[in-house]
Amino acid sequence: MLTNDVYIHIGLPKTGTTFLQECYFPYLKDFFYFGIGTKASPEYYNVIHPLKSRGVMSLTDEYVRNTREQIKTASYPHKKILISDENFDGGNNFSGLADNCIVLKKIFSKPKIIFTFRRQDSFLESYYRECIKTGDFISVKYFLRYYNDSFGSYFGRGSINFDVYNLNWLLYYRHLTDTFGEENVLALPFEMLKQENTIFFTRMADFLGTGNFIPNGVKNPRHSYAALRAVRFLNRFVNNGRNGFPILIQNPFAKILPSKREGKNDLITKLRDISNNYLRMKYLSRMLSHIPCNEQQFISPEIRNKIMLIHAESNRELAEEIKIDLQKYSYY
Known part of the structure; x- marks a missing residue:
């Protein structure tokens, strides 16, 4: 039996998770x-990471006992454990949330959950941009299942897409509180982190029972609309297994450049880096950032309004339950 106090940050993705994982969580006393x-412990990949794909039916008593022992050994002599991994959110359309909650409760008994x-x-806009950055070229309408002026259900095959009606954070929050107890769940909006970070981190510190501090860190770079449009076009032709026109090789000089083990020549290292990344955002964004282009969103204002109208009432109820004024962040 684990006697540690366990706190689990399950995301959602696109809610400042990288910032928290790099600049806040690792520095808590x-x-x-x-x-x-980058601050992840080696034990994370051996012990915690496999839990995300662990089927409920495979949670044998022996597996639970061995996992607890590994966690206890790795965390000694600390009394508190903090786990952060947005992949516990349930995956595609959050369909695996219920199973993940069962796994976490079985392993940790009474964990405290942080839900951002x-x-x-805004979540969908950011997620769509991430899809482009990682190699996709799907349309906004496919991503949202938006056809004939209405939103359709999740399509389980092919590229990532969402059932917009499924983004009901109230139901998500209630499932967490039903599973772990209302007193054991902290829900915080990403907009509070961006606009009122002092309040955000005060609430976080109070929940964690630790000293309050405001972390400093580098924000993820925001790539321009022009750069993302260009990348989306090029993604149609990149040899990444996602399209029928793979004419752009991702790493064209891999066979002629020496491997990393064969030397540390600075020029070779730079050429290898360019070869491996020339189709990726960190280079393309830098090159295309000078293109004159009005910054805009991929999801139109009309569709954004429809999305928020769908969730206005549930967002209002969520605000009441978590006692945070979400109206000032335009949730309803």
């Missing part, structure tokens, strides 16, 4: 940090 990021969320329209 008296905590052993299991989590994604974001305005539905």
Whole structure:
């Protein structure tokens, strides 16, 4: 039996998770940090990471006992454990949330859950941009299942897409509180982190029972609309297994450049880096950032309004339950 106090940050993605994992969670006093990021402990990949794909039916008593022992050994002598991994959110359309909650409760008994969320329209805009950055070229309408002026259901095959009606953070929050107890769930909006970070981190520190501090860190770079449009076009032709026109090789000089093990020549290292990344955002965005283009969103204002109208009432109820004024962040 684990006697540690366990806190689990499950995301959502696109809610400042990278910032928290790099600049806040690893620096909390008296905590052993299991989590994604450059500060992740080696034990995370051996012990915590496999839990995300662990089927409920495979949670044997022996597996639970061995996992607890590994966690206890890795975290000694810390009394508090903090896990951060937005992949516990349930995956595609959050369909795996219920199973993940069962796994987490079985392993940790009484964990405390941190749930960060974001305005539905803003969440979808950010997620769509991420899809482009990682190689996709799907249309906004496919991504949203938006056809004939209405939103359709999730399509389980092919590229990532969402059932817009499923982004009901109230139901998500209630499932967490029903599973772990209302007193054991902290829900915070991403907009509070951006606009009122002092309040955000005060609430976080109070929940964690630790000293309050405001972390400093580098924000994720925001790539221009022009750069993302160009990348989306090029993605149609990149040899990444997602399209029928794979004419652009992702790493064209891999066979002629020496491997990393064969030397540390600075020029070779730079050429290898360019070869491996020339089709990726960090280069394209830099090159295309000078193109004159009005910054805009991929999801039109009309569609964004429709998305928020769908969730207006549930967002209002969520605000009442978590005692945070979400109206000032335009949730309803």
